[in-house]
Amino acid sequence: xxxxxVGKGGSGKTTTSAVLARTFARHGHDTLALDCxxxxxxxxxxxxxxxxxxxxxxxxxxVDAGEEQHATSMDDLVxxxxxxxxxxxxxxxxxxxxxPEPDCP
Amino acid sequence: MRVAFVGKGGVGKSSLSGSFAxxxxxxxxxxxxxxxxxxxxxxxxxxxxQSDAGLPDDAVEEYEEDGRQRYRLREGLTGTDAVEQxxxxxxxxxxxxxLGKARGPQWNNRRQHFGFQRLLDDLPGDGWSIVGDxxxxxxxxxxxxxxxxxxxxxxxxxxxxxxxxxxxxxxLAETARxxxxxxxxxxxxxxxxxxxxxxxxxxxxxxxxxxxxxxxxADRLGKAVLDTDPDGPTATAVRSLVQTLQxxxxxx
Ligand SMILES: Nc1ncnc2c1ncn2[C@@H]1O[C@H](COP(=O)(O)OP(=O)(O)OP(=O)(O)O)[C@@H](O)[C@H]1O
Ligand SMILES: [Mg+2]
Numbered sequence: 001x002x003x004x005x006v007g008k009g010g011s012g013k014t015t016t017s018a019v020l021a022r023t024f025a026r027h028g029h030d031t032l033a034l035d036c037x038x039x040x041x042x043x044x045x046x047x048x049x050x051x052x053x054x055x056x057x058x059x060x061x062x063v064d065a066g067e068e069q070h071a072t073s074m075d076d077l078v079x080x081x082x083x084x085x086x087x088x089x090x091x092x093x094x095x096x097x098x099x100p101e102p103d104c105p
Numbered sequence: 106m107r108v109a110f111v112g113k114g115g116v117g118k119s120s121l122s123g124s125f126a127x128x129x130x131x132x133x134x135x136x137x138x139x140x141x142x143x144x145x146x147x148x149x150x151x152x153x154x155q156s157d158a159g160l161p162d163d164a165v166e167e168y169e170e171d172g173r174q175r176y177r178l179r180e181g182l183t184g185t186d187a188v189e190q191x192x193x194x195x196x197x198x199x200x201x202x203x204l205g206k207a208r209g210p211q212w213n214n215r216r217q218h219f220g221f222q223r224l225l226d227d228l229p230g231d232g233w234s235i236v237g238d239x240x241x242x243x244x245x246x247x248x249x250x251x252x253x254x255x256x257x258x259x260x261x262x263x264x265x266x267x268x269x270x271x272x273x274x275x276x277l278a279e280t281a282r283x284x285x286x287x288x289x290x291x292x293x294x295x296x297x298x299x300x301x302x303x304x305x306x307x308x309x310x311x312x313x314x315x316x317x318x319x320x321x322x323a324d325r326l327g328k329a330v331l332d333t334d335p336d337g338p339t340a341t342a343v344r345s346l347v348q349t350l351q352x353x354x355x356x357x
Contacts, residue, residue: 008144009241010115014266039113039242039273041266050265054272097243097277 001029004036018045025087032078033091040093046085057081060095106134106234106354109251112260113270114241117291120320120330121260122238123150124343127331130197132347134234137188138195140203141221141250143214147238148203151195152329159205160191165220176219184227196332228253243273247281256350257286259308263298271306289346292316311353312346314339 001024005017014037021033035042043053062081071077082092106129110122119142126138126147140147145155164187166179178187192200202224205217228235239250251257257278261271271288278286288308290299292315299313317338323330330339 008114010113037242038244039270041113041269044265044269050269053265054269097245097273 014042014045018042018047021046021085021089022087025089031089032082033085033089035091035093036095038095038097040096042093043083043085043091046089046091048083048085048091052083056083056091056093056096058093058096106236106350107253107255108235108258108350109237109239109246109254109256110258110260111239111246111251111274112241113262113267116241116260116262116267116270117314117320118241118260119146119238120150120324120339121258121289121291121314121343122236123147123152123329124331124339125347126199126236127151127195127197127329128340128343128347129234129236130199132351135200135232136198136234136236137192137200137202137229139225139228139235139237139253140201141225142238142240143204143207144240145206148195148201149324149327150329150331151199151201152332153193153195153201155206155327156193157206157208159203159217160187160220160224162216164191165216165223167216174215176216176223178220178223178227184224185229187224188229196329222249225250225253243270243277245277246274247278255284257284258311259286259288259306260291261288261302261306261308262292263290263294263301268302268305271302271308275306275308287311289314311349312342314342314346 005013007013021031025031033042044050059077059081071080078092082090085091110118112118126136130136138151148155164179165176168175188200192202195201204221235253237251237254239246259271259274261267288302288306288310290302290310290313293313294316299310303310315338319334319337320330320339323333
């Protein structure tokens with residue numbers, strides 16, 4: 001099952017995603033929580049804490065740094081750059097804007 | 106005064122920026138309010154009905170440069186002309202321009218997107234105050250949608266996710282050499298909240314707005330809190346914020 005949660009700012013996307021992910025995991029499903037927001041906060045709602053959320057390296061940054069050459073598959077990337085969250089959820093951040101890039105809205 | 110409101114999704118940018126624009130107009134300034142979020146927002150807090158319309162299609166022309174498709178304002182149309190011709194009038198005489206809102210699955214927004222950015226490069230100068238409402242998150246506010254601003258107002262709630270966003274924006278601003286970046290603490294419930302915002306983000310907090318149920322009520326009705334509760338906590342806080350900024354502008 002693959003679920004995407006979308007909606008307006010502040011309407012509860014991140015909170016809903018976190019509750020869904022942890023609920024699936026508690027029911028025994030292997031669960032990957034993917035934070036696709038360029039301002040990623042899902043870690044906070046999943047319960048890994050503010051500092052760990054801030055320290056996460058996004059898969060895109062890892063790929064940009066050439067790290068994917070050492071990974072054999074997407075699963076491998078997620079296991080290298082994801083982190084464990086409560087209830088056995090695996091969390092990975094897709095992309096994060098760290099540096100300004102002119103002309104890119 | 107040229108300010109842009111930024112911050113995490115849902116922190117209160119639209120509510121505060123629309124109110125701020127109205128209060129500036131009350132104080133006698135000529136105000137242009139600019140909403141560059143493709144999702145609805147600022148119109149309500151200005152006291153307007155929401156519409157999807159942005160710059161009309163014929164205000165923007167397409168051209169080719171080095172084999173790339175580019176967009177500019179129609180030949181002969183300056184940014185100031187575009188504001189005079191196409192801005193909506195909000196209560197208090199505020200001029201309101203918005204980026205067109207997302208309309209359905211097939212909406213190609215390139216023309217709107219880049220045409221609107223050309224407008225931002227050529228906004229009216231002398232005698233105008235500009236107040237911008239930017240999209241939520243950290244997507245390049247300093248170099249693109251807010252590039253006209255002299256002061257960026259980062260709206261921050263005392264929650265971990267909003268504080269984290271505030272820190273990210275402060276960091277992005279450093280690298281982008283943004284002119285001046287300060288924080289507004291919003292949805293404040295406890296005396297220590299504003300202090301928490303400043304110590305956790307490193308930003309100066311130049312104003313605080315209390316958690317105000319009247320604002321949430323106005324929002325549900327799609328109305329401006331300045332109309333439904335003109336002397337309530339939000340209106341009072343925004344007036345004092347405007348005064349603070351006016352003073353700091355005089356000094357600089
Ligand atoms: N001081 C406040 N007290 C109570 N509720 C508030 C306050 N400020 C904002 N809100 C509420 O928070 C919600 C989000 O506000 P608003 O739409 O202004 O945020 P935004 O930052 O523009 O969001 P988006 O990122 O989606 O554009 C609304 O329901 C609004 O009523
Ligand atoms: Mg908004």
